[in-house]
Structure formats: C-alpha cells, structure tokens
Amino acid sequence: MNLKNIEMKNNPSAIVVFSGGQDSTTCLLWALKRFEEIIVLTFNYDQRHQVEIECAKKLINILNSKQKHRIQWLGENYIKEHKIIPISFLSTLLQTAMIQETDIIYDDETDLPTTFVPGRNILFLTIAAAYAYQHKIRHLITGVCQTDYSGYPDCRDATIKSLQATLHLGMDYDIIIHTPLMWKSKAETIKMMEKLGGIELYKYTHTCYKGQRPACGECFACQLRLKGFKEAGREDPLEYTTREIL
Numbered sequence: 001m002n003l004k005n006i007e008m009k010n011n012p013s014a015i016v017v018f019s020g021g022q023d024s025t026t027c028l029l030w031a032l033k034r035f036e037e038i039i040v041l042t043f044n045y046d047q048r049h050q051v052e053i054e055c056a057k058k059l060i061n062i063l064n065s066k067q068k069h070r071i072q073w074l075g076e077n078y079i080k081e082h083k084i085i086p087i088s089f090l091s092t093l094l095q096t097a098m099i100q101e102t103d104i105i106y107d108d109e110t111d112l113p114t115t116f117v118p119g120r121n122i123l124f125l126t127i128a129a130a131y132a133y134q135h136k137i138r139h140l141i142t143g144v145c146q147t148d149y150s151g152y153p154d155c156r157d158a159t160i161k162s163l164q165a166t167l168h169l170g171m172d173y174d175i176i177i178h179t180p181l182m183w184k185s186k187a188e189t190i191k192m193m194e195k196l197g198g199i200e201l202y203k204y205t206h207t208c209y210k211g212q213r214p215a216c217g218e219c220f221a222c223q224l225r226l227k228g229f230k231e232a233g234r235e236d237p238l239e240y241t242t243r244e245i246l
C-alpha cells in the first residue's frame with residue numbers, strides 16, 4: 001500500500017508529539033484543523049525545564065475549554081487524551097545540558113550544542129508509532145524543523161523519512177509522520193499560527209533553555225524565538241525578563 005493513499009478523511013485520528021513549546025503548539029493546532037480526534041503525547045525525560053510539562057498541561061486545558069480560548073473554528077475537533085509518558089531512564093543514561101545542570105555551549109567535536117539529546121526524536125516517534133499501531137491510528141505529527149534547527153540531526157527531513165520507512169517495515173503498518181514545520185523559518189511558523197488563530201496561545205508555551213518563567217530572554221532558545229517574532233513583525237505574548245536581541 002502506498003503511504004500517499006492513506007487519506008486524512010478516512011482516518012480521523014492523529015497523534016501529536018507535544019512538548020509544550022512554540023513549535024509543537026503550532027503543530028497541535030495544525031492537527032486540530034485537520035483531524036477530528038487528537039491524542040497528545042508528552043514525554044517526561046527529567047528534562048531540565050520541567051516547567052515545560054506544566055505548560056503542556058495548561059495548553060491542553062485551554063484548548064479543551066471553549067471558554068478559555070478564542071479560536072472560532074475549534075469546535076468539532078478535539079483532544080481526546082493527553083498522556084504524559086515517563087522515560088526517566090534517559091537522564092540516567094545520558095549526559096546532556098538538556099537534562100543536567102551543565103553549561104549550554106557549542107561542542108566543537110560533535111558540531112552540536114550540548115543540549116543535543118542523542119536519539120530523542122527517534123525514540124519519541126517510535127514510542128508514538130507503537131501507540132498508534134495499537135490504537136489503529138495512521139498519522140503522527142511532530143514539530144521538527146530542518147530550516148532553523150540547531151544542527152540536531154534527528155530534526156532533518158531525511159531522518160524522519162527514513163524513520164517512517166523503518167516503522168512501516170518494522171511494524172508492517174502504514175503510518176505517516178507529518179512535519180508541517182520542516183521547511184519553515186521561525187517567522188513563517190509564527191505567521192502560520194496567526195492564520196490558525198492561535199497566537200495568544202504562545203503566552204503559555206515554553207522555550208527558555210534555562211527553564212525560567214518569565215523567560216530569560218538571553219539563552220540560545222529565547223534569542224531564536226525573539227528573532228523569529230522580530231522577523232515576523234509580531235509581538236510575542238510570552239513574558240520575558242528582557243526582550244533585547246543580542
């Protein structure tokens with residue numbers, strides 16, 4: 001069976017891998033526009049910014065309550081379930097600045113920032129695909145992006161396409177991994193969210209690598225986010241300690 005033949009209209013359910021960040025929140029809205037029933041998976045790997053998980057819960061709560069958001073089109077489609085999946089073994093296995101309190105720097109040896117968690121997206125999507133298989137769901141959505149990526153190799157289009165093929169073979173099951181942000185800049189993602197009517201939701205998303213709320217405004221992730229908003233010519237509703245672009 002050709003994967004392109006799995007039409008969305010015949011498959012009303014989808015799984016969104018959701019961190020509570022800006023990109024995955026945009027993807028969640030993208031998915032809600034297209035699929036009737038969404039299952040949201042958030043992974044708890046003892047990430048340094050645990051506040052991200054609280055943000056994820058709050059965002060789901062807002063999206064599931066018509067009184068709490070102002071997105072006119074969001075009526076019929078809904079989030080059926082939000083599962084927080086504990087994978088704390090990652091923090092005992094791996095040393096990375098995304099988990100441990102170590103400096104976030106650029107590693108000349110690997111050519112990657114020390115926030116890189118090797119295999120993270122592959123692991124998340126494999127777990128999500130196993131869950132999809134059991135629930136007869138054909139669509140996975142992830143916010144990975146090759147355009148603005150920090151050099152993370154598991155965010156690349158080739159990695160995702162290859163993983164989709166591996167999952168298809170390994171489970172003998174047709175599944176599509178949608179990557180609506182793959183070729184978008186941060187500014188384009190913001191404009192996409194604006195079209196979806198969800199810019200105000202960005203107030204509750206989490207980006208800061210230091211795990212601070214209000215966001216520090218200075219770390220790599222905060223700066224990338226601030227630059228994206230500047231380029232898009234929009235105001236970020238998130239609270240910052242400083243909004244200065246360095």
Ligand SMILES: [Zn+2]
Nearest residue numbers: 208216219222
């Ligand atoms: Zn920050």
